Amino acid sequence: MELVTPEIGLVFWTTISFLILLFLLRKFAWKPILGAVAERENTITKALLQAEAAKEEMARLTSENENLLKQARAERDAILSDANKVKNQIINTAKEAAQKEGARQIEIARIEINNQKSIAMADIKNQVASLSLEIAEKVLRKQFEDQKKQDELVKDLLRDVKLS
Template structure:
Protein backbone atom coordinates (compact mmCIF):
# COMPACT_ATOMS: atom_id res chain seq x y z
CA UNK A 1 0.00 0.00 0.00
CA UNK A 2 2.89 2.32 0.66
CA UNK A 3 4.11 1.69 -2.84
CA UNK A 4 0.77 2.83 -4.29
CA UNK A 5 0.96 6.09 -2.40
CA UNK A 6 4.56 6.64 -3.49
CA UNK A 7 3.75 5.88 -7.19
CA UNK A 8 0.76 8.29 -7.21
CA UNK A 9 0.70 10.59 -10.19
CA UNK A 10 -1.76 13.52 -10.16
CA UNK A 11 -1.90 13.75 -13.97
CA UNK A 12 -2.74 10.13 -14.30
CA UNK A 13 -5.35 10.51 -11.61
CA UNK A 14 -7.04 13.46 -13.37
CA UNK A 15 -6.95 11.65 -16.68
CA UNK A 16 -8.50 8.56 -15.20
CA UNK A 17 -11.12 10.68 -13.42
CA UNK A 18 -11.89 12.51 -16.66
CA UNK A 19 -12.22 9.23 -18.60
CA UNK A 20 -14.42 7.89 -15.83
CA UNK A 21 -16.69 10.97 -15.96
CA UNK A 22 -16.93 10.76 -19.79
CA UNK A 23 -17.73 7.07 -19.54
CA UNK A 24 -20.29 7.84 -16.86
CA UNK A 25 -21.86 10.55 -19.07
CA UNK A 26 -22.01 8.23 -22.10
CA UNK A 27 -23.51 5.46 -19.98
CA UNK A 28 -26.05 7.87 -18.45
CA UNK A 29 -26.96 9.28 -21.86
CA UNK A 30 -27.26 6.07 -23.83
CA UNK A 31 -27.28 2.99 -21.58
CA UNK A 32 -28.96 3.80 -18.28
CA UNK A 33 -32.28 4.97 -19.67
CA UNK A 34 -32.88 1.76 -21.64
CA UNK A 35 -31.60 -0.31 -18.70
CA UNK A 36 -33.84 1.55 -16.23
CA UNK A 37 -36.74 1.38 -18.69
CA UNK A 38 -36.28 -2.37 -19.17
CA UNK A 39 -36.02 -2.76 -15.37
CA UNK A 40 -39.29 -0.81 -15.00
CA UNK A 41 -40.95 -2.97 -17.66
CA UNK A 42 -39.65 -6.09 -15.95
CA UNK A 43 -40.82 -4.80 -12.56
CA UNK A 44 -44.28 -4.06 -14.02
CA UNK A 45 -44.47 -7.50 -15.63
CA UNK A 46 -43.43 -9.10 -12.34
CA UNK A 47 -46.02 -7.01 -10.50
CA UNK A 48 -48.67 -7.94 -13.11
CA UNK A 49 -47.73 -11.61 -12.71
CA UNK A 50 -47.98 -11.27 -8.93
CA UNK A 51 -51.38 -9.54 -9.27
CA UNK A 52 -52.55 -12.22 -11.69
CA UNK A 53 -51.35 -14.91 -9.29
CA UNK A 54 -53.24 -13.20 -6.45
CA UNK A 55 -56.38 -12.96 -8.60
CA UNK A 56 -55.98 -16.60 -9.59
CA UNK A 57 -55.57 -17.52 -5.93
CA UNK A 58 -58.74 -15.60 -5.02
CA UNK A 59 -60.56 -17.18 -7.96
CA UNK A 60 -59.41 -20.62 -6.84
CA UNK A 61 -60.62 -19.91 -3.31
CA UNK A 62 -63.97 -18.72 -4.71
CA UNK A 63 -64.23 -21.80 -6.92
CA UNK A 64 -63.29 -24.00 -3.99
CA UNK A 65 -66.00 -22.47 -1.81
CA UNK A 66 -68.48 -22.78 -4.71
CA UNK A 67 -67.51 -26.43 -5.13
CA UNK A 68 -67.95 -27.08 -1.42
CA UNK A 69 -71.32 -25.34 -1.51
CA UNK A 70 -72.37 -27.39 -4.54
CA UNK A 71 -71.18 -30.59 -2.85
CA UNK A 72 -73.18 -29.71 0.25
CA UNK A 73 -76.25 -29.01 -1.88
CA UNK A 74 -75.75 -32.29 -3.74
CA UNK A 75 -75.43 -34.18 -0.46
CA UNK A 76 -78.58 -32.56 0.88
CA UNK A 77 -80.43 -33.30 -2.35
CA UNK A 78 -79.21 -36.90 -2.26
CA UNK A 79 -80.38 -37.26 1.33
CA UNK A 80 -83.77 -35.77 0.42
CA UNK A 81 -84.09 -38.11 -2.57
CA UNK A 82 -83.20 -41.10 -0.38
CA UNK A 83 -85.67 -39.97 2.27
CA UNK A 84 -88.40 -39.55 -0.34
CA UNK A 85 -87.56 -42.95 -1.85
CA UNK A 86 -87.80 -44.58 1.58
CA UNK A 87 -91.16 -42.93 2.18
CA UNK A 88 -92.45 -44.03 -1.22
CA UNK A 89 -91.17 -47.57 -0.62
CA UNK A 90 -92.83 -47.68 2.79
CA UNK A 91 -96.11 -46.34 1.43
CA UNK A 92 -96.01 -48.86 -1.44
CA UNK A 93 -95.25 -51.62 1.04
CA UNK A 94 -98.13 -50.56 3.27
CA UNK A 95 -100.45 -50.21 0.28
CA UNK A 96 -99.45 -53.66 -0.99
CA UNK A 97 -99.99 -55.08 2.49
CA UNK A 98 -103.45 -53.50 2.71
CA UNK A 99 -104.33 -54.71 -0.78
CA UNK A 100 -103.15 -58.22 0.09
CA UNK A 101 -105.17 -58.13 3.30
CA UNK A 102 -108.28 -56.92 1.44
CA UNK A 103 -107.80 -59.57 -1.20
CA UNK A 104 -107.35 -62.26 1.46
CA UNK A 105 -110.54 -61.11 3.20
CA UNK A 106 -112.39 -61.12 -0.12
CA UNK A 107 -111.12 -64.62 -0.91
CA UNK A 108 -112.16 -65.82 2.55
CA UNK A 109 -115.58 -64.23 2.15
CA UNK A 110 -115.96 -65.80 -1.29
CA UNK A 111 -114.93 -69.16 0.17
CA UNK A 112 -117.42 -68.78 3.04
CA UNK A 113 -120.15 -67.87 0.58
CA UNK A 114 -119.26 -70.85 -1.63
CA UNK A 115 -119.26 -73.14 1.41
CA UNK A 116 -122.60 -71.74 2.51
CA UNK A 117 -124.05 -72.26 -0.98
CA UNK A 118 -122.66 -75.79 -1.15
CA UNK A 119 -124.02 -76.49 2.32
CA UNK A 120 -127.42 -75.14 1.31
CA UNK A 121 -127.36 -77.21 -1.87
CA UNK A 122 -126.35 -80.30 0.11
CA UNK A 123 -129.12 -79.69 2.66
CA UNK A 124 -131.63 -79.25 -0.14
CA UNK A 125 -130.41 -82.43 -1.74
CA UNK A 126 -130.65 -84.27 1.59
CA UNK A 127 -134.18 -82.90 2.12
CA UNK A 128 -135.16 -84.02 -1.36
CA UNK A 129 -133.70 -87.46 -0.73
CA UNK A 130 -135.46 -87.68 2.64
CA UNK A 131 -138.74 -86.58 1.02
CA UNK A 132 -138.36 -89.18 -1.73
CA UNK A 133 -137.51 -91.87 0.80
CA UNK A 134 -140.44 -90.80 2.97
CA UNK A 135 -142.77 -90.96 -0.01
CA UNK A 136 -141.44 -94.34 -1.00
CA UNK A 137 -141.78 -95.67 2.54
CA UNK A 138 -145.25 -94.14 2.87
CA UNK A 139 -146.25 -95.59 -0.46
CA UNK A 140 -145.03 -99.03 0.52
CA UNK A 141 -146.77 -98.80 3.89
CA UNK A 142 -150.02 -97.62 2.34
CA UNK A 143 -149.96 -100.40 -0.22
CA UNK A 144 -149.42 -102.94 2.47
CA UNK A 145 -152.07 -101.49 4.74
CA UNK A 146 -154.56 -100.75 2.02
CA UNK A 147 -154.22 -104.09 0.44
CA UNK A 148 -157.73 -105.05 1.44
CA UNK A 149 -160.90 -103.13 0.61
CA UNK A 150 -162.08 -102.64 4.17
CA UNK A 151 -158.95 -100.71 5.15
CA UNK A 152 -159.38 -98.49 2.08
CA UNK A 153 -162.94 -97.60 3.03
CA UNK A 154 -161.96 -96.73 6.59
CA UNK A 155 -159.20 -94.45 5.37
CA UNK A 156 -161.57 -92.64 2.99
CA UNK A 157 -164.11 -92.13 5.77
CA UNK A 158 -161.41 -90.68 8.05
CA UNK A 159 -160.37 -88.20 5.30
CA UNK A 160 -163.96 -87.15 4.75
CA UNK A 161 -164.54 -86.58 8.47
CA UNK A 162 -161.38 -84.48 8.74
CA UNK A 163 -162.41 -82.42 5.76
CA UNK A 164 -165.42 -80.24 6.45
CA UNK A 165 -167.39 -79.05 3.50
CA UNK A 166 -169.09 -75.65 3.44
Protein backbone atom coordinates in the same frame (compact mmCIF):
# COMPACT_ATOMS: atom_id res chain seq x y z
CA MET B 1 5.92 -1.39 -11.20
CA GLU B 2 4.38 1.23 -13.14
CA LEU B 3 0.94 -0.07 -12.33
CA VAL B 4 1.54 -0.07 -8.64
CA THR B 5 2.74 3.53 -8.68
CA PRO B 6 1.03 5.11 -11.66
CA GLU B 7 1.97 8.40 -13.15
CA ILE B 8 -0.31 11.34 -12.87
CA GLY B 9 -1.14 11.34 -16.61
CA LEU B 10 -2.34 7.75 -16.42
CA VAL B 11 -4.54 8.55 -13.43
CA PHE B 12 -5.87 11.63 -15.23
CA TRP B 13 -6.69 9.85 -18.48
CA THR B 14 -8.14 6.86 -16.60
CA THR B 15 -10.36 9.20 -14.60
CA ILE B 16 -11.42 11.08 -17.74
CA SER B 17 -12.15 7.75 -19.49
CA PHE B 18 -14.11 6.55 -16.47
CA LEU B 19 -16.11 9.78 -16.33
CA ILE B 20 -16.84 9.63 -20.07
CA LEU B 21 -17.86 5.99 -19.71
CA LEU B 22 -19.98 6.90 -16.69
CA PHE B 23 -21.60 9.75 -18.65
CA LEU B 24 -22.26 7.53 -21.67
CA LEU B 25 -23.64 4.76 -19.51
CA ARG B 26 -25.82 7.23 -17.64
CA LYS B 27 -26.98 8.86 -20.84
CA PHE B 28 -27.62 5.74 -22.92
CA ALA B 29 -27.59 2.61 -20.75
CA TRP B 30 -28.87 3.38 -17.27
CA LYS B 31 -32.20 4.86 -18.32
CA PRO B 32 -33.09 1.87 -20.50
CA ILE B 33 -31.68 -0.54 -17.89
CA LEU B 34 -33.52 1.22 -15.04
CA GLY B 35 -36.64 1.42 -17.24
CA ALA B 36 -36.37 -2.30 -17.99
CA VAL B 37 -35.83 -3.03 -14.27
CA ALA B 38 -38.81 -0.84 -13.34
CA GLU B 39 -40.90 -2.46 -16.05
CA ARG B 40 -39.83 -5.91 -14.85
CA GLU B 41 -40.67 -4.88 -11.27
CA ASN B 42 -44.09 -3.69 -12.41
CA THR B 43 -44.62 -6.92 -14.36
CA ILE B 44 -43.64 -8.99 -11.32
CA THR B 45 -45.89 -6.88 -9.07
CA LYS B 46 -48.80 -7.30 -11.51
CA ALA B 47 -48.11 -11.02 -11.75
CA LEU B 48 -48.07 -11.28 -7.94
CA LEU B 49 -51.33 -9.32 -7.73
CA GLN B 50 -52.86 -11.52 -10.42
CA ALA B 51 -51.63 -14.63 -8.61
CA GLU B 52 -53.15 -13.36 -5.37
CA ALA B 53 -56.42 -12.55 -7.18
CA ALA B 54 -56.36 -16.00 -8.79
CA LYS B 55 -55.73 -17.54 -5.37
CA GLU B 56 -58.68 -15.62 -3.90
CA GLU B 57 -60.83 -16.60 -6.90
CA MET B 58 -59.82 -20.26 -6.41
CA ALA B 59 -60.72 -20.01 -2.71
CA ARG B 60 -64.07 -18.45 -3.63
CA LEU B 61 -64.72 -21.09 -6.30
CA THR B 62 -63.71 -23.85 -3.90
CA SER B 63 -66.11 -22.42 -1.32
CA GLU B 64 -68.87 -22.21 -3.94
CA ASN B 65 -68.16 -25.77 -5.05
CA GLU B 66 -68.36 -26.97 -1.45
CA ASN B 67 -71.64 -25.10 -0.99
CA LEU B 68 -72.98 -26.57 -4.23
CA LEU B 69 -71.90 -30.04 -3.13
CA LYS B 70 -73.62 -29.53 0.24
CA GLN B 71 -76.77 -28.37 -1.53
CA ALA B 72 -76.60 -31.28 -3.97
CA ARG B 73 -76.16 -33.72 -1.09
CA ALA B 74 -79.05 -32.13 0.78
CA GLU B 75 -81.24 -32.32 -2.34
CA ARG B 76 -80.17 -35.94 -2.91
CA ASP B 77 -81.00 -36.79 0.70
CA ALA B 78 -84.36 -35.04 0.39
CA ILE B 79 -85.13 -36.86 -2.87
CA LEU B 80 -84.13 -40.20 -1.34
CA SER B 81 -86.23 -39.46 1.73
CA ASP B 82 -89.22 -38.56 -0.45
CA ALA B 83 -88.66 -41.66 -2.57
CA ASN B 84 -88.58 -43.83 0.57
CA LYS B 85 -91.77 -42.20 1.82
CA VAL B 86 -93.49 -42.78 -1.52
CA LYS B 87 -92.17 -46.36 -1.61
CA ASN B 88 -93.48 -47.04 1.91
CA GLN B 89 -96.79 -45.42 1.04
CA ILE B 90 -97.12 -47.54 -2.11
CA ILE B 91 -96.21 -50.67 -0.15
CA ASN B 92 -98.76 -49.84 2.57
CA THR B 93 -101.42 -49.07 -0.03
CA ALA B 94 -100.67 -52.32 -1.83
CA LYS B 95 -100.81 -54.24 1.46
CA GLU B 96 -104.14 -52.66 2.35
CA ALA B 97 -105.51 -53.37 -1.13
CA ALA B 98 -104.27 -56.97 -0.93
CA GLN B 99 -105.84 -57.40 2.50
CA LYS B 100 -109.13 -55.94 1.28
CA GLU B 101 -109.05 -58.10 -1.83
CA GLY B 102 -108.16 -61.15 0.27
CA ALA B 103 -111.02 -60.43 2.67
CA ARG B 104 -113.36 -59.93 -0.28
CA GLN B 105 -112.24 -63.20 -1.87
CA ILE B 106 -112.66 -64.98 1.48
CA GLU B 107 -116.16 -63.54 1.84
CA ILE B 108 -117.04 -64.58 -1.71
CA ALA B 109 -115.68 -68.08 -1.02
CA ARG B 110 -117.63 -68.25 2.26
CA ILE B 111 -120.84 -67.20 0.50
CA GLU B 112 -120.18 -69.71 -2.28
CA ILE B 113 -119.52 -72.45 0.30
CA ASN B 114 -122.75 -71.58 2.12
CA ASN B 115 -124.65 -71.60 -1.19
CA GLN B 116 -123.18 -74.95 -2.14
CA LYS B 117 -123.92 -76.24 1.36
CA SER B 118 -127.52 -75.07 1.10
CA ILE B 119 -127.85 -76.66 -2.32
CA ALA B 120 -126.31 -79.89 -1.02
CA MET B 121 -128.56 -79.85 2.07
CA ALA B 122 -131.65 -79.25 -0.08
CA ASP B 123 -130.56 -82.05 -2.39
CA ILE B 124 -129.97 -84.37 0.58
CA LYS B 125 -133.36 -83.41 2.06
CA ASN B 126 -135.03 -84.10 -1.27
CA GLN B 127 -133.28 -87.43 -1.54
CA VAL B 128 -134.13 -88.31 2.12
CA ALA B 129 -137.74 -87.26 1.56
CA SER B 130 -137.90 -89.27 -1.63
CA LEU B 131 -136.36 -92.30 0.06
CA SER B 132 -138.64 -91.84 3.08
CA LEU B 133 -141.67 -91.73 0.83
CA GLU B 134 -140.54 -94.82 -1.02
CA ILE B 135 -139.89 -96.64 2.25
CA ALA B 136 -143.22 -95.49 3.70
CA GLU B 137 -144.99 -96.50 0.54
CA LYS B 138 -143.43 -99.94 0.65
CA VAL B 139 -144.20 -100.32 4.35
CA LEU B 140 -147.81 -99.20 3.87
CA ARG B 141 -148.26 -101.46 0.90
CA LYS B 142 -147.01 -104.32 2.95
CA GLN B 143 -149.30 -103.46 5.85
CA PHE B 144 -152.35 -102.78 3.73
CA GLU B 145 -152.20 -106.03 1.86
CA ASP B 146 -154.30 -107.47 4.55
CA GLN B 147 -157.81 -105.94 5.01
CA LYS B 148 -157.91 -106.71 8.67
CA LYS B 149 -154.76 -104.70 9.33
CA GLN B 150 -156.24 -101.78 7.42
CA ASP B 151 -159.34 -101.77 9.57
CA GLU B 152 -157.25 -101.80 12.76
CA LEU B 153 -155.15 -98.89 11.57
CA VAL B 154 -158.24 -96.83 10.75
CA LYS B 155 -159.69 -97.53 14.17
CA ASP B 156 -156.43 -96.51 15.88
CA LEU B 157 -156.28 -93.29 13.88
CA LEU B 158 -159.89 -92.48 14.75
CA ARG B 159 -159.19 -93.02 18.41
CA ASP B 160 -156.18 -90.71 18.24
CA VAL B 161 -158.23 -88.05 16.49
CA LYS B 162 -161.00 -88.19 19.04
CA LEU B 163 -158.55 -87.93 21.90
CA SER B 164 -156.72 -84.98 20.54
